[in-house]
Amino acid sequence: MCVGGSIVYDRERRWRASPLKKRHQRKRRSGFQEAQRNLRSQQLRKAPEYEVMAKPRLSSIDGKLAEEFAIPSHINEVGEKMSAFAVHHAAAGQRVVLITSGGTKVPLESRTVRFLDNFSSGRRGASSAEYFLDAGYAVIFLHRHRSLYPYTRTFSTVNMLDALQFSGNTGEVVVNQQVLPNITKVLKRYQEVKDSKLLLPIEFNTLSEYLHLLKTAAQALSTIGSKAMFYLAAAVSDFYIPSSEMPEHKIQSSDGPLQLSLNMVPKILSPLVKDWAPQAFVVSFKLETDATILIEKARRALETYRHQVVVANVLDSRRCYVVVVTPETQAELTLTEEDVRSEIEIEERIVSTLTSAHDKFITQ
Incomplete structure (x- = not known):
């Protein structure tokens, strides 16, 4: 048959x-x-004669994603939004960068009460999004729910009620610009970006949501070839519990000490580079606590996954020092004390270095 x-x-x-x-x-x-x-x-x-972009292929990880990680109910709707966004801006001559930002939550129960998490606030992703927008890119911002967000990150430590004043005579609410310095400049730039529809925010919460949304984004951006950049700044969990092995209800402390058996998260970078978006410019991040192994680990990642760039940084100095590593070069980016006093951010220099590398990648 x-x-x-x-x-x-x-x-x-x-x-x-x-x-x-x-x-x-x-x-x-x-x-x-x-x-x-x-x-x-x-x-x-x-x-049609104009179809020249490579179509995304299936990888061995696709089946594992479907079997062991719950698929978000809105995945098709989000995929259509990302595809339309990418095609629209590429047709207008703009490049599109997908920025992943924030940490991924790993539930311990299906009806989640307890979960594993990490310390990522999304600071690097949110600030980088602003600099990519300033460089003329359209940005898909795939970020953790309630992590730092472009432009609003500037005021993340401010109690908004302290920044607002109520006028009893007129009933107006007035902004205290001493509490919100630069609010006029930040608000103006944010509205320009919003009006031009240059920023597409997509939220995730759990590891499962992140993996499926990243795959969907990669397939959406595969249609624009080398104009696409992936800036993978999210802090992704290394371990997880498959949905088939997860208890449905809250784990009871009355059952005694808890022992967890966690699986390794599949390396999503490999199918992204080889199968889902093979023509894109891909940037990953490598964070270590031991500076002596940093460059070695970055180069090993480039050899393993065959992508374009690793941004390597050490935990204690990540806000003022990184190394941008490619197969041929490595460039140290450093902020001086004067730079820090002038409120210059390391992400501005990272983005400047990467946009130049993306130029060469497109024309080679």
């Missing part, structure tokens, strides 16, 4: 078939193969 376009044979019955039946089977197979060839020819003739 025919299943999914291929013929399935019963090995024992095949050897017992009569010569007449064998000839009939060969004739059927020949007719089926001829029909396949005709169909492929028709598809090639109908294919």
